[in-house]
Amino acid sequence: MKIKFMGAARTVTGSCFILETGNHRFAVDCGMHQGNAEIEKRNWDVDIYDPETIEFFVITHAHIDHSGLLPRMVQKGFKGRIYTTPPTADLLKIMLLDSAHIQEMEAQWKSKKRRRHGDNNTDPLYSQRDAEKTFDKLETFDYDNVFAPCNGIKIIFRDAGHILGASFIEIEVEEGENHTKLVFSGDIGRPAQLIVKDPSIVKSADYLLMESTYGNRNHKNEEDSLNELAEAVKYSYEKGEKVIIPAFAVERTQEMIYSFYLLSKDGRLPKDMPIFIDSPLATRATEIFRKYTSYFDDTSKELLDAGENPLSFPQLHFTKTTQESMALNTMEKPAVIISASGMADAGRIKHHLRHNLWREGSSIVFVGFQAQGTTGRRIIDGAKRIRLFNEDVAVKAKIYTINGFSAHAGQNQILEWLGHFESRQMKIFLVHGEYSAQQVLEKVIEEKLGYEVIIPEYLEDAILEPGRLPKRVEHPEKAAPKIDWNYLLADMVSGLEEIKKRKTQLEEKPWLEQTDFRDRILEVKRSLTEIISEI
Ligand SMILES: [Zn+2]
Numbered sequence: 001m002k003i004k005f006m007g008a009a010r011t012v013t014g015s016c017f018i019l020e021t022g023n024h025r026f027a028v029d030c031g032m033h034q035g036n037a038e039i040e041k042r043n044w045d046v047d048i049y050d051p052e053t054i055e056f057f058v059i060t061h062a063h064i065d066h067s068g069l070l071p072r073m074v075q076k077g078f079k080g081r082i083y084t085t086p087p088t089a090d091l092l093k094i095m096l097l098d099s100a101h102i103q104e105m106e107a108q109w110k111s112k113k114r115r116r117h118g119d120n121n122t123d124p125l126y127s128q129r130d131a132e133k134t135f136d137k138l139e140t141f142d143y144d145n146v147f148a149p150c151n152g153i154k155i156i157f158r159d160a161g162h163i164l165g166a167s168f169i170e171i172e173v174e175e176g177e178n179h180t181k182l183v184f185s186g187d188i189g190r191p192a193q194l195i196v197k198d199p200s201i202v203k204s205a206d207y208l209l210m211e212s213t214y215g216n217r218n219h220k221n222e223e224d225s226l227n228e229l230a231e232a233v234k235y236s237y238e239k240g241e242k243v244i245i246p247a248f249a250v251e252r253t254q255e256m257i258y259s260f261y262l263l264s265k266d267g268r269l270p271k272d273m274p275i276f277i278d279s280p281l282a283t284r285a286t287e288i289f290r291k292y293t294s295y296f297d298d299t300s301k302e303l304l305d306a307g308e309n310p311l312s313f314p315q316l317h318f319t320k321t322t323q324e325s326m327a328l329n330t331m332e333k334p335a336v337i338i339s340a341s342g343m344a345d346a347g348r349i350k351h352h353l354r355h356n357l358w359r360e361g362s363s364i365v366f367v368g369f370q371a372q373g374t375t376g377r378r379i380i381d382g383a384k385r386i387r388l389f390n391e392d393v394a395v396k397a398k399i400y401t402i403n404g405f406s407a408h409a410g411q412n413q414i415l416e417w418l419g420h421f422e423s424r425q426m427k428i429f430l431v432h433g434e435y436s437a438q439q440v441l442e443k444v445i446e447e448k449l450g451y452e453v454i455i456p457e458y459l460e461d462a463i464l465e466p467g468r469l470p471k472r473v474e475h476p477e478k479a480a481p482k483i484d485w486n487y488l489l490a491d492m493v494s495g496l497e498e499i500k501k502r503k504t505q506l507e508e509k510p511w512l513e514q515t516d517f518r519d520r521i522l523e524v525k526r527s528l529t530e531i532i533s534e535i
Pocket residue numbers: 061063066162187
């Protein structure tokens with residue numbers, strides 16, 4: 001059988017893997033590509049997926065980087081079924097409609113501009129109508145139930161933690177004599193995450209496609225994260241200012257609600273400090289969470305049994321109208337505002353940043369992954385000014401980065417999960433991670449667990465035969481960037497520092513060995529040459 005990497009290859013977005021057996025062609029995940037204009041162009045060129053011949057999609061979870069291109073596939077002729085878990089299906093309905101709405105708004109804005117230049121209107125990537133057509137194709141199965149979408153293929157969902165309804169997907173393929181088992185990790189949740197259960201244990205696979213978002217680092221523990229959140233609340237409350245939290249509408253917002261519930265139980269949330277959820281999508285998502293309490297972890301279920309609801313308490317408010325949202329900006333008292341998008345690039349959060357980023361005493365609390373190039377990343381990287389709505393806004397608020405709330409396993413947790421596999425011949429493809437993080441994780445896995453690791457490239461094909469290393473077929477027109485700027489630049493900076501240190505040493509003690517000094521200089525030269533060849 002063959003696998004083709006349509007996205008999430010050396011990057012974190014666009015998850016989609018097309019599988020071809022002798023008789024069938026299907027795909028796991030259908031994520032939107034997000035990032036710069038060149039990467040987003042991939043969302044328009046979906047002919048390379050050949051949507052008409054994809055028999056079915058299996059979706060790991062509702063995040064847009066795993067599901068956001070489904071309506072585009074339907075628009076371009078995909079006719080099959082879409083298999084997923086019941087909570088994911090419900091979440092997909094609100095998320096894809098929201099995504100379609102964003103696409104329509106963007107097209108409207110572009111069309112207006114084009115008409116001024118005498119050009120034609122622009123079509124959206126997909127419309128709300130395309131999204132609705134997608135919903136008819138959804139078919140759900142609960143965790144741990146085997147189903148067979150066609151002859152010779154068996155699929156099972158396992159609880160992945162991460163977000164409500166998220167799953168690992170185990171796929172068994174029979175082709176004549178050959179029997180291949182693939183496991184797709186989707187996104188692996190962080191053990192001890194609020195609300196959802198810990199990731200299930202999987203023991204066998206011939207091939208594992210594993211996410212590597214936090215392949216190069218670990219998270220702080222939950223208690224520290226809660227303390228940091230309490231610190232931000234205290235800081236801004238005393239100054240009479242607001243705490244602004246950019247958060248993804250699904251899961252992270254509900255975890256933040258849960259965290260504030262815990263703080264209020266502890267007496268660490270002042271009684272006159274309201275919490276506002278200012279995102280229509282987050283409000284609808286919270287309703288879906290309340291519907292699927294049977295998927296919650298034991299701690300949450302015990303609270304519910306005792307008549308407590310961590311997703312609903314007196315200080316919590318949901319804004320409904322735009323007017324209510326705007327009123328938050330003029331409200332002159334301390335409050336917590338949780339709003340989307342999680343990376344502060346779109347949505348109502350931008351307004352809240354414009355009104356609070358420049359205010360000393362405010363806090364901006366980042367509780368999720370901030371991808372390169374986003375407003376959120378620029379703020380945590382220490383920008384002094386941020387451009388918002390064509391205006392440079394000074395950064396005077398206190399910036400908190402709390403990574404302990406992550407819905408992704410950190411490096412140690414990935415290794416621990418991986419430690420449960422008993423298939424020594426298993427081959428691992430690292431996907432869904434930035435290349436520099438993947439390179440670190442690759443080394444650690446090879447050293448500690450001895451598995452062979454492959455880091456596939458965008459649009460790469462690989463032939464899979466159990467027990468053997470995949471045969472990698474290079475794609476003729478590789479669109480992925482050939483070099484990893486971050487890695488090379490970081491390597492050069494540390495190289496130059498070493499060279500400087502060594503130079504001083506050699507000046508003091510000229511009799512020392514000079515070979516490693518020369519080698520380091522040559523390494524920096526190599527990185528520089530690689531960069532030059534790319535520009
Ligand atoms: Zn995810």
